[in-house]
Amino acid sequence: MDCENDILSNFELMAELSSQLTGEENEKEFMKKLLSVAIKSIPEAEAGTIWLIDNTLYKAVVGYNYDDDIVEKLIVPLEDSYIYKYIDVQDIIEIDAFKEFKNPSRIFHENVKQLHEKHENMITLAYPLKVGDEIKGHIYVDNFRLKKFSETAKKSLKIFGSFASTFLTLKSLRDEEKKANEMNSVYLSFITHEVRTPLTAILGYSESILRGKDNLTTEEIFDLVKRIYLSSKHMNSLISDLSTFNKLNREEEMNFTEVHLKFLVYESISIVEPQLSPEVELNIKFENNIPEMIETDPLKMKQILVNIVGNAIKYTDEGYVNVHISFDNKTKEFVIMVKDTGPGIPEDKLNDIFKPFVRLAKNKPGSGLGLAIVKRLIEKLMGRIHVESEVGKGTTIELRFPQKITAEV
Ligand SMILES: Nc1ncnc2c1ncn2[C@@H]1O[C@H](COP(=O)(O)OP(=O)(O)O)[C@@H](O)[C@H]1O
Ligand SMILES: [Mg+2]
Known part of the structure; x- marks a missing residue:
């Protein structure tokens, strides 16, 4: 088999996939496409899954050549999944998965048993998906007949895995930006509503003084000035809270x-x-x-x-x-x-x-x-x-x- 050609065709398939990255794609849809392209271009791959870590849980996102209904329900405590002992491995992992399944934790066994009921042999390649340095999940390809995957298969899966990592990184950056934008509109409404209220009051009171300056008693003027003072004080404290809160979002030195x-x-x-x-x-x-x-x-x-x-x-x-x-x-x-x-x-x-x-x-x-x-x-x-x-x-x-x-x- 011509290795270089194979990898080239992987690149081609990924270029095709990249052109579909529009900006608002759903994580699941994208992962599904990616997994199917990966499995089609790795000759030994017969089936596969993509899993993501969600705090303490390990969840299957998509599967290929597996029953969707079963894949959807695959969720286990991360500690109970067999990947847990390889969780710090940054490189490709080759696993005799069937052997792992013979001795699994109870929870993992019940969840995954259904998926592999029919199989009597299974080897798996796994590659970690990362955002920055943090492992966020894995892409797996499975084979039910062989004893080992080829080097080409490993190289290919690395490429697809890295591509999935790039997608996850992009998505997390996008999510952060979205959150920041939402926060901005919260700030804006705070300024236009909360800060404006005392300002409107100040304007009203001062207008009353200006308009009625010849007819107002000293007490009446004093009362209006007092109201202006209280509203200004309130406005000042709103702005000072806002400024404190803003500063806290930035890195700040602690003085212990x-x-x-x-x-x-x-x-x-x-x-x-x-x-x-x-x-x-x-x-x-x-x-x-x-x-x-x-x-x-x-x-x-x-x-x-x-x-x-x-x-x-x-x-x-x-x-x-x-x-x-x-x-x-x-x-x-x-x-x-x-x-x-x-x-x-x-x-x-x-x-x-x-x-x-x-x-x-x-x-x-x-x-x-x-x-x-x-x-x-x-x-x-x-x-x-x-x-x-x-x-x-x-x-x-x-x-x-x-x-x-x-x-x-
Ligand atoms: N000791 C308290 N007793 C009753 N409600 C409280 C108390 N502390 C806070 N709250 C509620 O929590 C909200 C948020 O508090 P805080 O963030 O300090 O905002 P603020 O005091 O400016 O409204 C308050 O608006 C109030 O409804
Ligand atoms: Mg308060």
Whole structure:
């Protein structure tokens, strides 16, 4: 067999496939075409599949010469698939697949048994599909009669596999771009709606002053100026949240130092305390077992506390806001618990509140960015957050931070 000619014809088939890459193609359709071209151009290939890794799962995307209905249902925990032991292999893998199937894990066996019921022998070539350095799945071609694949078959599968990787990379870039565009329109609507509201108010109040300047009493003017001041302040805080959130999306240096935790907590709370309503009691309690110093980025920690305690204070109209600081000896973590008797958050919204611009209560001012900022900052400080809430009763937010940041950031 003429190797070079074979590879050339592979290139030809792929050129044909490339010309069909229009930009909006469906992953499954494309993989199906690619697999069929691969199998037709590798003489020993009789059947094949393409699998993708989805977090902890391994899913068949398409099959060739296999029953579509069966292929569609092929999904196994990655750990249970026989590829798991080859998962770091970057090059072509040749497997006596039938032998692997004789000794599979139970889950994998049940799923794949149907596919190979008829076969008494099977060798498989697998090639990893990658986006960047990350293995995202595999392309497999199967043979039911031979003992080995030829070198040409291996070379060909490498070419098709690389082509599939290019497609996956393109697709992931496209998806990222789409997400960024969506985010842009969210930003835009934030600016045109949220930021514009106080601006419209400012315009209205100042117009009232200008129009009625001869007829207004000093008190009336004072009242309008006060409204202008409050609206400007609100607008300023919206823009400052937006700017903070934007910065967090970029890589940013962390400044870890040893700080005095008690001091940091009091300093943060003093920023939001003026907003406390007169019917609400604010209690701060430190347990005795707390080490004095904590290794953290003080500005970021302060921002987290200001947002969390600030929300508790802002959303609570009566009752109390309790801030309780303790140390968990088992995990060596500082635990900051902020408990309020505010309106609470419905269970099905507990995840949503961390998304940018999401606001459940519109009766209080805010950007909806506070918790999105908090979430990012907590990740950077290697902390954890847990929310418990009951509508009508109140909300408890637990923050946990390691005493020492030892891992790489
Ligand atoms: N302590 C709380 N009690 C009740 N609801 C809260 C509390 N904290 C946050 N929320 C809800 O989560 C939403 C998102 O919070 P956040 O991101 O800080 O935005 P913002 O406070 O600017 O609205 C708030 O609009 C509010 O509906
Ligand atoms: Mg907030």
